[in-house]
Amino acid sequence: MGNNSSNHPPKWADRFLEFYCNPTLLEQIQGDVHELYYWRLEEKGIVKAKNAFWWDVIRFFRWRNIKRSTTQKQQFNNIAMLKNYFKIGWRNLLNQKIPSFINIFGLAIAIACCMVAYLFIEGVWMKGMLHENKSVIYMVTHTAEDEDGISQYGYLAPPLAKMIEDQYSTVDRVVRVNNDNLIVKYKNENFYKFVQFVDSGYMNMFTHEIVLGDKNALKDPYQVLLTENTAQVFFGGDYPIGKELQLYLNDELITFTVGAVVKDHAQVAMFHFEILINNYHYVKAGYPLDENWKEASWTFLQINKEDNVTKTLAQMDGLLSSQHTMLPDRKYLGIQLEPFMQLARKAQRIKGGAANGPNLAPQIVLAAIGILLLMLAIFNYINIAILMAAKRIKEIGIRKVIGSNRRQLAIQFLSENLITCFLAIVVGLAIADLLFIPWFNDMATTNLHINLINNPNIYIFLLGLLLFITLASGAYPAFYISSFKPLQIFAGKQKIGGKGRFTSVLLTLQFVLAVITIIAGISFLRTNEINQERDWGYDNSSKIVFNTPTPEVYNEMRNELLQQNSVLSIAGNVDRIGRHRAYEEVKLGEKLIEVNMIRGSLGYPETFDLRLTQGRFFDQNLTSDIEKSVLVNERFLKVYDLEYPVNTQLTIDSTNYSIVGIIEDFHYTNFRFDIDPTIILATPDSLAQYMTVKVAPGETQAMADFIKKSWHQKVDDNLYQGVIQAEILDFYFEEMRGLRNTFLFTATFAILLSSMGLFGLVSLNIRAKMKDYSIKKVLGASMAHLSKTVLKKYVLLWIIGCILGSILATRAITGLLDSIYTFHAGVGFIPIISAIALLLTVIIVTISTQLVKVKNSNPVDNLRTE
Amino acid sequence: MKGNHIGELEELILLTVGILPDDAYGVSVLKELTEQTGRQVNISAIHAVLNRLEEKGLLSSHMGGSTNERGGRRKRFYTLSSAGRESVEEMKAMRDKLYSQLPPLAYNFA
Known part of the structure; x- marks a missing residue:
């Protein structure tokens, strides 16, 4: 082994030892193993020595020798330190009221929007989650030939369901569901109500919360089950159980008594009935359901054990022959079981199934709005945080001199940020609950609500959001602030914000987003007006x-x-x-x-x-x-x-x-x-x-x-x-108004957030440069001149923002309008010009409020100190 | 006595440290032990026992000066503390006492 390096102990073993070993023990341990290695190298040869070295290192890997950063002593220090961080953070928050308000309020609005989007999207995807038996419920589907080739259908001939229930030992329960819109007569007034005919086991298979009455009410075919809302329509505040209703079934008026009332379906329910009736009454063409081969019912099985799916499925082929004899025109090719929980996902594939395919467009729009506002708020935060650090530059310098390293400073800023974000989430939840969710429910006729008690997913979402906004908004400022050199700070050479390139980029992005949303808002407003005033082609009055x-x-x-x-x-x-x-x-x-x-x-x-x-x-x-x-x-x-x-x-x-x-x-x-x-x-x-x-x-x-x-x-x-x-067309116009309002809402908040951010930025900038302005004033600079220097930078950013924003908006919004409206005027000049003008006005007004401070300040006050 | 009880390996290492005045550290103890008793012990076990004995107050230790050996890494030298010395004596006395009570072999024709 002439190669010198190969005589050394195995490098990776040595590194591993250095990696895990407690630094205070490393020297003696490493010394001993090295000594042994060289001794063995002479005695036993290189291979054995190397193996023995590895073995020794591995044997040393025991609790006692392992590096532990948190011994008890250190942990106490950490808690005290974190407590101090939070204390300082809290004081800073209170000290800087306006910037803190901008940060918290901006984030809160964005969070409230995200919350609405989250609830909406969760509702779409979590359909059916609340049913206790969800894991053992299967929908019976069949395949048959049609014009598209072979397709899967989400229903089954009702007599087959009866056969399954009678013959299969692995099946606990079979429920067939049939839908109809029926006229309900109550006190000489008629109502159309959405009725589902179900088998009596329905309430035992699916979970619905009973408000009043008996869960087994449907066992009596002359009892009905209502939702809370329907009961309210018929009986107002009266006690509904035992009250009579009449329904037209096959042109016959049949009297039912109300047996139970269930809670209204939350957004997550899969069936949207108003009234439930026993299948006993589902008679078509003179055939009761059990004998009606031509009908098609949604059919659900509840199997007794999750493992019995294959066993149950294996028996299904036996049903095909009876189906083929009874309905030779439309032969089933096969029968399948689809897990209840996958119905929503497979909705597009199963024809006529119980689940509706999720409509992606509103989900994308809502999520986009939430993310957009979140971005605006985070940009505000980053810009303001960097400027706010100017006030604390001495603190940073002293901490560094005392021995804080960069990581510790960054952690301090992030922990302060955590307070801000946590407050923002609390405020955001309140805004969502009190304003946004009621608005949204009103507009989109949904039934969203924040359920903090029995929805653990919300906590996961909120925690994720908290971490995300804390890091997204805090990472850059913490990184930037902690990079200051103490020497420069105390020499007064540290420039805050530098040339502000990063800040400018963020601000421009904000302007771009604001322009896009304003253009979208105005375009939708205009398109709505065009449609509202559009000639119907005839005189629609009288x-x-x-x-x-x-x-x-x-x-x-x-x-x-x-x-x-x-x-x-x-x-x-x-x-x-x-x-x-x-x-x-x-x-x-x-x-x-x-x-x-x-x-x-x-x-x-x-x-x-x-x-x-x-x-x-x-x-x-x-x-x-x-x-x-x-x-x-x-x-x-x-x-x-x-x-x-x-x-x-x-x-x-x-x-x-x-x-x-x-x-x-x-x-x-x-x-x-x-x-x-x-x-x-x-x-x-x-x-x-x-x-x-x-x-x-x-x-x-x-x-x-x-x-x-x-x-x-x-x-x-x-x-x-x-x-x-x-x-x-009122209904249509109402829907379009909802859409328009969504865009106007977004535009309003986008411009509000941008102007708040700008306000914070300008006010901090002006405060930092007050001495400059004072000297200029003393030397006779006019207010116009001062305003020009302040405005110049922002106007430049405004121009860039407007150009980019207009181009993007024209493309994106034209596409959006095309997909929603047949008659629209496109984006056009007016919305773009108005958006640009509106943004400029907002910028000028925002900056002017700060310039007034410069104007009213007495230069002497600013120059006297020091 | 529980807690101060000394195991067999601990006893051997305690004695080995005792017979290596001013030169008892991990590797030397290992080598001495192997030479004298023929037992194959891993170095990590030696370290563990030395630490344990020190915690019990039977050994005391100090870092040696740095030398050119072992890439300049210092050794931790162990010495028998007075309690350790006492403990060694005690064990010996106890063993002798027990040994002396051993009945002679039944067919002792000597």
């Missing part, structure tokens, strides 16, 4: 549309209304403009085309005030128009490249029609959809399902009330669905 369940009702109502003075005209219709239209395949000449179709009586287009551009309306005295004539909209002519008069005939269901009139394009549905080729077809009054009444101006509300009253006198097994035509 019209009432309501349903007429039977031709008799139609005729009675017609006769009654014709006698009213304020009724100008009446027409019947099958489709409802604004809500619903048919989509049919027709022949234009020889060409097969698909068009929208609106069907109404001969007078319908005129009653509805559709605007004729060419030709004529239907002639109300000419019943042949029903068989021979159609009206089309202008888009129809444009798309199919036709000119009026049109000679080509339209063929609908082998009847030929000629186009007699052209109607100006009108909106047959809400503004999310563009106008497509549409034909208007006349139908006899006897087919009408709705009646449209045109009334004298100013009489609309009075007539609507009158119609409702008289309708209820004639019908009692149906639900009145009357609307004033001008209000038919």
Whole structure:
């Protein structure tokens, strides 16, 4: 072994020893093992010596010899030290009220937004989490052939479920769920309610909190179970148990008593029923559920042990043969069991399953808003923290001279930061609970709430958030501040913020984000206005549309209304403009085309005030128009490249029609959809399902009330669905307003946070440079000159921010508008200019408030000290 | 007496330290022990026992001066404290006392 280095003890063993060994013991131990090594090297050769060295090092690895940084003594010191850090931190917080407020309030707003986003997203993904039996519940699905090839379906023929329950020993319980919208009658008033028909074991399989009554109420087929909300609708504050309700089932009115009331589903529930009824009543085409092979129910199994899944599944193939004999048209290819907890995730794949696929768009928007505001707040914090360090520069110097190392200083700043962030989280929770969550629930009709008691996930989220914001906001300032050299500090040479490149970058980023959000807010505001004021294509005022369940009702109502003075005209219709239209395949000449179709009586287009551009309306005295004539909209002519008069005939269901009139394009549905080729077809009054009444101006509300009253006198097994035509899009507008408000909200807070940050920055900067300004003032500088020097830097950043922000906003927001609206003006000049101007105003106002301080200060006061 | 009880290895090492005046440290004790008794003991065990004996007050220790040996690393030298010396004597006395009471072998024809 001529190589010198190979005679040394194994390097890694030696390093390992140095790594673990207590420094006070290292010298003697390392000395001994080295001595032994060289002794063995001579006695026994290199291989044995090296192995023995390794062995010795490993044997020395025992508790006694291992390095421990926290002996008891040190720990006491640490606690005292941390206590001091917190004390100093707290005092600093109180000392610097305005910057502290900016930090805490800004972070709190961002945290509150994150909280809303978190709750919303958690609600979507945690569906079904609350059910106690979730791990042993499986949904039975089947595969069958369809136009896409082989697909998985989330339901099963009900008799198969019955067979499973009767024959399988591994299955504890089978529950079939069927959905229906039924008319419920209570005290002569009708309501549409979402009803789920379930087997009596439902309440034992799934967990719902019982508020009143008996959990087993459904065992009696004539008892129903309501949600708290539904009970409130029917009975108000009265005790609901034992009260009677009537439901229309297969055109028969059946009386039920209320057996139990359950708590409203939180966001996490998977089933959204209002009323639960026993499957006993789910009779379709004369077959009870147990014998109805053509029905399809969501079917859930509860197996007795988690291990028995495969055993249960193995038996399932036996069911296929019975299904094939009973329903040869639609053979099941296989039967599967899907774990309950995976239904939400697999929702896209299982057709007709119980879980809805999570809608990603709102989750992304909310999360983006939360993160955006969090970023703004963190930037504020970083900028302000760096400037605030200027006041404590001597403290840092002294600590360093005494012997603090960089790490200790950084830890001190981070622990102070922890206080700020913790306070911010507390305030943020309060803001979320008292303001944001109620707003959001109102706007998005969700049922979010902060549940600190039995939702451990929130704590994990909050803890993660606390750590994240503490590090994200504190890491750079702590690193920066702890890098100061004591010598320079005491020589007065330490420059705080240096040239402020980092600060400038952050500030510019804030401006960019602010510009984007303002542009988004204004664009949505404008688009909403455009849509609100958009011409509907017809005069939507003074019209009432309501349903007429039977031709008799139609005729009675017609006769009654014709006698009213304020009724100008009446027409019947099958489709409802604004809500619903048919989509049919027709022949234009020889060409097969698909068009929208609106069907109404001969007078319908005129009653509805559709605007004729060419030709004529239907002639109300000419019943042949029903068989021979159609009206089309202008888009129809444009798309199919036709000119009026049109000679080509339209063929609908082998009847030929000629186009007699052209109607100006009108909106047959809400503004999310563009106008497509549409034909208007006349139908006899006897087919009408709705009646449209045109009334004298100013009489609309009075007539609507009158119609409702008289309708209820004639019908009692149906639900009145009357609307004033001008209000038919209210729901859509409401939704769009919600979206607009979300963006305005974001823009408001983005600009608020940016201006707060700017305020803090400018005020600290000006305070630090007060002597400069005082000297300049003494020497005769004008206020304009002083303002210019202060403003110059920020205006430059504003310009950069605006350019970047406008470019990004134009791209991102145009895309967003395109995906949400059909009719919008794009981003355009006005929002960009307004955003830029708004931001500049905010910057100037913010800075001016600080410049006033410079103006009012007496130079003598600032220069006198020292 | 519990707590002050001395194990066999402890006793041997105590004696070894005693017979190596001014030169008792980890490696020397190990070598002496191996030479005199033929026992193979790991160095870490020696260190552990030395520490334990010191804690019991039977040994005292000091760091030696630095030399050119062992890359300049100092040794920790152990010496028998007066309590250690006493303990060695006591053990010897106890063993002798017990030994003296051993009955002669049954077929002692000597």
